[in-house]
Amino acid sequence: MHLLLSLIFIPLLMSILVGVFGDFISKRLSHVLTILGVLISFICSIMLLNDFLITQQTQDILLFNWSIIGEIEFQIGFLVDSLSLAMASMITFVSLMVHIYTIGYMEHDEGYKRFFSYISLFTFSMLMLIFSNNLLQLFFGWEAVGLVSYLLIGFWFKKPSAINANMKAFIVNRVGDLGFIIGIAIIVYYTGSLHLGEIFSQLTSIEGQLISILPSSSWHAVTVASICLFIGAMGKSAQMPLHVWLPDSMEGPTPISALIHAATMVTAGIFLIARMSPLIELSSIALSFILIIGSLTAFFMGLLGLVQNDIKRVIAYSTLSQLGYMTAALGVSAYSVGVYHLITHGFFKALLFLGAGSVIIALHHEQDIRQMGGLRKKLPITYITFLIGTLSLIGFPGFSGFFSKDTLLEAVHLSEQGGSHLSYYLLLMGVLITTLYSMRLLFLVFYGSYRSTHYPLAKVHETPWVVTLPLLLLAIPSIFLGGLIIDPMIMGGYFSGAIFVSPENQSLQEFIDIYHGVIEFIIHAFVASPAIYLMLLGILISWLIWYKNYSLPKQFASLIKMLETVFKNKYYFDYLYENIFSLNIIRLGKMLHKWVDAHLIDSVFVLGSARTVQQISSKTRQLHTGDLTQVALIFFVLLVIFTAFWIS
Amino acid sequence: MSVNDYFIISIFLFAIAVAGIFINRKNLILILMCVELILLSVNFNFIAFSEIYQDFSGQIFVFFILTVAAAEAAIGLAILITLFRHKKSIYIDDLNELKG
């Protein structure tokens, strides 16, 4: 209990301390305080995880009843189980690394202390989200991480592009949140509770209920609720078509790209679906929907990564694509695999972002990869760690990402869910694409010759230790973690207490049955799955194109050129949103504003009522004339009225 | 006179006090006197009912009312003096600073 509370609340405490007393304390003290807070938090989460592994006991802790309205209790409580503890350990570790890294990255920034305060606050909100035992608190955490994320995307609020990105993130997330709120409302309506445990025990009351959305068609309440929740998850986890905010959010400082937009906040959607697995399992339509959205995102967003020239944006599209993989895993009921990939991805993607940030610092805030090249010698530590991250991302055998991605592919392959065949092939092609963009990035940044003209190579130095230390510490789990935890987490039923999979969706079980240890797994991958060959093919192609500069045949090149325009315009999503939705919505909005708002509501209802009340107010005010005898008269008038009232 | 007559006198006193308070509209001292008149009517009541019920608590009450009324009058006159120092008047119409 005490461990849990300190795990969650110490980052908040530190954030408040640094935020409120920022003016009175030195820069040094501000980062020492926040790092200490997150360190304590990390240690606590490891201790709790250890306790859990020994006792295998899920704890549902009620901190206090905040309020009761009607029959529904609003509680603050924590659910400590396998899922939340696994997430917490990853989050606190990555957060710790990012905190340390920030010392180097934000060194000369004016908002140094503010930044530390924000990321500690973020850590707290994220922990609130994952540990909550009820939907209300989960929603609180959900909004709080969103809020901090907007604050941080717009951290450099003097940059107009940062403000635009901020707005975009805000608006797109509102769409998602709307879905989430409706989902919660449906669940509360049918089960009468916000508490997760009670909801899951009441599921029979929601199963079989119908909701008619349009007059002619009625849907199962479970399906509607699940899809609404997933729409919420789509907003936060940037699934197509609500993905547009994530690449733009790269306007924020790199540490938060690593922490929020790669490792933690964007995975909140995945977490939500995994957490609600008993509900989602009841609807195969929702599962198919999730699967299709996930695999489409995985494939198409990966392609976009191929044409980006901003180092952070390449990684951002890669994040989108990887989130698609996780979502696809959820769609085939392999929740544990989704979370497994989420955790391994959290480490190596944070590593890649921080590595990119290290390059950016070394080149004095240059982000264009056309201005880089040949940095292998100058930045050895960054290079090695970046290479490890890349190999893990593309699923090179033996690396962390290999295990999670291969298990994921197998789970989709073996699934019988509607649309799983299409998804399997999309995801397989995704492996090739992942390799292509990752290796392209690696080759263009670290190999070849240095191409920048305005920042001489001689001035490029390896970044300070506060930057490289987190890289090294993150590289270790990026190599080993996947192989280490696959046994307990996927095969050993670690998640059995937190995640529910219905008997007809046990696709993963077949795979578990043929599993015989890590080495066999690697060998099996070579024999049974085309993924590994696609990956090797990808390495070969990218080596030819971007390292050897082997020029392509003419016809092929023109085809590529055509595709490139499509990719560069990001499938015209932004165009679509801006020109069709935004413009018309703005037009509609203006019209509504003019007629409904300005004329009807403002002048009649709001101003009208406000004016009336004010008029009444000034009139009644004059009743108080200050005349003593008038007031004295009221005594007797009252007496008469009371008596009359009683007699009548 | 029967006990009932005392009760009727009390009602009359009360009515006179009430009338005095809001018909007069001029002098604060008069209002203070009318308030005393209300208390007097209350005392009449207590005495009368005490007689009916042959219960002495009504009479004790009267004694306490007399004491409290004295204290109340003292405070009232003290306030009146401060008021007079500021306004140089004890007319109700001059109590016109606080309103609205």
Add this chain to the structure above:
Amino acid sequence: MDLFLNYAQGMIPELILLSGLCITIIGISFSAKNEHFVSYSASVLTFLAVVMNLLIGDFSPNVNLINTFQTSDSILSVKFIAAILMLALTMQSRFSLSNYKHKKGEFYLFLQISLLGIFIMSSSANLLIFYLGLELVALSLYTLVGFDRSSSKAAEASMKFYVLGAIASGFLLYGISLVYGATGSIVFSRVFDMTSSQEISMLMIIGMMFILIAIIFKFGAFPLFHWVPDTYEGGMLPVSLLLASLSKVASFIFFFVLLHTVFRNLNEYWSPIMMTLGVLSVTYGNVVALKQSNLRRLIGYSTIGHVGFIIVSLSLASGNGVGEAWLYTVVYAIMSFALFGILISLSSHNYDIHNFVDLKGLYQSSPLHSWLILIVIFSMAGIPPLLGFHAKLLILQELIISNYLSVAIILVIASLIAAYYYLKVIWFVFFESSNHTLKIRQSASDFIPILACLILVLIGIFPAIFIDLMLQIL
């Protein structure tokens, strides 16, 4: 003698208060130079002694001294809270009084007398004792309102308050005399028995109507509210604080003791009347507050609105309305301590606040005070998760449970109107800039407002224990 000692045990807080009173009088008369300090320290010590006694004293519960004086656990809890509030009030008053030129030692004397009055009211077992307690509170309040002898507004407010108060106590007495005439007794329990056993006489009902009017006046509820804005404007800040906090506690006791214990069986007569007047108070107070330019009058009218909530909740004869009204009273007292505490603290820097305009640009001069004002105002407006929100919510919930949905809706609408002028205060504090920035330093006078705001925030976030505690008292 043994018997007397046995009874006297229940009276120890009152006896301490009384001896403290005597010591203070003697102290003031023998120290001409530093009578302020002597009186202040004597009062603080007295109140501390009372609080400690109530906290750790050994009381045999349910003493009943020949139908005059009684104690019980809930009465002791009420006294305890009143004593703590009075202690805080005394401590905060000092900062305001040190700006005041005339003799000021008596101020604390009257505070002690009014606390004694509240104690006697809450422990009374018959109408005579109750009346005496009530008069003790009322007489000291008249004096305190006019305490600032240099101000003509204070004299006027005090005179008006006095005249109306005297008429109100005349009404109360007339009502009591009629009740005595109907039942032949002034003892609570016997009057109660008469209302339950016999057919209810007309004398009794009319007597009760007289008493109702007195209660309405003491609360400052709808038709008899005029003294509230007047005294707030004319009196000194600590006096307004006293009227907003402890005087409301006294009125609460008045209502509770007479209507809920003595006339409980007659609730079909008084409940609808009080409910109507409560609703009217909320509406009237908040509507009229809208157009006030004087900040203190505005607070006065908003008090009328809050009092309406208390009265509505008290009028619920069934359910837990009384407990929720008590909670609201205490919460309102805490909010007043925060609000008036801030004003006192600001005024002690020679920055006298009467109008809205005086708050202009406060944020530039003193962010701390501005944030404190924000917390209090939000709490008064009932914005979650502050304590004021819970207090309002519980009452609304109780109303809905008791099938008074329309009343609940009116209260919500009135609160929305209130939000408008509350936000106006915030607007002046934060967004209007003034040409001159004042040097406002933090001093010891900020302690109580900060404490009150902390209570508002912290208990607002963790309300369950506090609410249970308050609801259990009554």
